[in-house]
Amino acid sequence: MVSAINLCQAQSAKNDLIILINGDSIRTKVVSVNDNEAIIDDGENKMDMYPDQVYRIYNNKKTKVYTPSYIQNSIELVKGSKPEIYRIKTTDRSDPTFAELIADGEIMIYYISNTNFAFGAGTGSRVGIGFTTIKSWFAIKKGSGEIILLKSSDDNALFKGNKQRAINLKRFLVDEPELHHAFDAEKKSVISSF
Known part of the structure; x- marks a missing residue:
């Protein structure tokens, strides 16, 4: 069993990481995550991400990992x-x-x-x-x-x-x-x- 926090800390400390269902990844800033959506901000635009689009969200600032469930x-x-x-x-x-x-x-x-x-x-x-x-x-x-x-x-x-x-x-x-x-x-x- 691997601690999800250790996985989060292994990522870049400057950016959060989102891995999409299709395997693509996005380095961005995670503004918030609630049950139904995650809000990300790339510095120019804010965007909503939904559980059916995402495999993992690594929020480095909060050292938390989120996944659809x-x-x-x-x-x-x-x-x-x-x-x-x-x-x-x-x-x-x-x-x-x-x-x-x-x-x-x-x-x-x-x-x-x-x-x-x-x-x-x-x-x-x-x-x-x-x-x-x-x-x-x-x-x-x-x-x-x-x-x-x-x-x-x-x-x-x-x-x-x-x-x-x-x-x-x-x-x-x-x-x-x-x-x-x-x-x-x-x-x-x-x-x-x-």
Whole structure:
């Protein structure tokens, strides 16, 4: 597994790099990346790039790598899986969105942030209205297409799923002996480090 940050740092520090689906590359400045678009600026023009056009975005200033992904909007639970395993839907799949790529290799780790409209209890008789953001880290095993949730920001102190997630992660690492050994040797859950 290769750290996506190391890949980013290997690029030129002066420019960001975008690799297109067709293999062409663009050295430019990445202004911003959100779920549905990346804005780039070559010094003369600003341009929008969309997930279906891009293979990777290397943002050197932020040392982040972005890639198109179906994980945010198009995963489904594998029936009967315990601990929970997900797969990308084969039908009724939404368009890809950009996700931050944390690690690349046979096991890829993605960071996704979802912001949703929310209602909540306020003070007294008031109802609170606002937005809530849930941050999630997923791992996908390329060879099998299996996806596991590593951690979510909406887990609470009483959440008992970390043990199940650790079982899934250990199973993912069977083909990665060095990582598997490091996971076994770790006294606290690797998942908590995300």
